[in-house]
Amino acid sequence: MGGFLQPMHLLVLAIMAVLFYLVLRSAGSAIKVITQPKPPTQLWVDPSQPMLKQCRECGEQIAKDAEICPMCKGRQLGL
Numbered sequence: 001m002g003g004f005l006q007p008m009h010l011l012v013l014a015i016m017a018v019l020f021y022l023v024l025r026s027a028g029s030a031i032k033v034i035t036q037p038k039p040p041t042q043l044w045v046d047p048s049q050p051m052l053k054q055c056r057e058c059g060e061q062i063a064k065d066a067e068i069c070p071m072c073k074g075r076q077l078g079l
Helices: 007-035
Strands: 052-054 061-063
Touching: none
Parallel strands: none
Antiparallel strands: 052 061
16 A cells, blocks of 8 residues: 555645635735725815815815715715
């Protein structure tokens, strides 16, 4: 029969190790996306432009009543 680990056993172990690594790597990136919230942006409105506000996503000046930024398509919730 031979030794404890046959070449086929080593092949199976190597394949399992690669699959395990790929599953952990993909799960790790999904967890990072879910658990790392976007940092708050510093909002600034130019006082000389009373009808404008700053986009929460990209920082561009947009209309004060805009719900979606025309530049980055970011929703303007809470403003």
